Amino acid sequence: MPELPDVEGFRGVVAEYGTGRRITAVRVADPGVLRGVGAGELTETLTGRSFGEPERRGKWLLVPLSGPLLLLHFGMTGSMVWDTGETPPHRHDRVTFVLTNGELRYRDMRKLRGIWLAADQDAADRLLADLGPDALTVGRREFDGVTRARRQIKATLMDQSALAGLGNLLVDEICWRARIHPRRQGDRLTEAERGELYRAMRRVLRDAIPTGRVPGRRSWLTGHRDGPHPTCPRCGTALAHGRAAGRTTVWCPRCQPDPDSG
DNA sequence: CGGCGTGTTCAGAA
């Protein structure tokens, strides 16, 4: 699930149920998700501290604990779940933060990423030093600079060090809305096309954040990419699929003309 | 058994 809108939703869960609450215990069901910190150190550091106001940077969630910070990344299958403490642990609840009013659970099936512990704000900033500007707040001028790179536009938009927060589904959706083939070279986009891309990104993010994920609406490309014979919701043409930037990619061959044969 | 996947990183090729 997790792209920017999903992580924004997890931030909301932590803000609503965690902020201001004291951690009474930490349960590490699977230390395999802990990165650079052991279960003992994590438990000792966190127990007794209170959750501060969580912050999202790209696909990362930062939770300050009056001194140290928790850094969480959700990979492809992670989530943050609130529970009153009455529901038995889910098989994929890898770490549970027990608070005074219930539990926040880091749930993740594939364990592709995990949880980091930073000693202070500087250490957290160093861990995230390579992150590019956040896709939700980047300005047009900075977006222009980033997307003028020579490589395929999909590769740039997915590159977290260029622009932070977009993933495979969002990038396909944005390119489709902007009518730009995902394999187009960034430095060959016209200024009008770059503007379409920027506007599509803003609109897609604005629409996706309240849902907490990329909505599979029938009017969106994302609502059609999994069907047996998917067609473009705009023109009805059969959608094309292939690979770009190493990922499964879906586009409309009519709305988004191929850069090589067009 | 084989293939696939809303993420990231690394090795190796061009």
Add this chain to the structure above:
DNA sequence: CTTCTGAACACGCC
């Protein structure tokens, strides 16, 4: 140096 591809990580589903 830049850009791209494929494999790897781990797990469940088809």
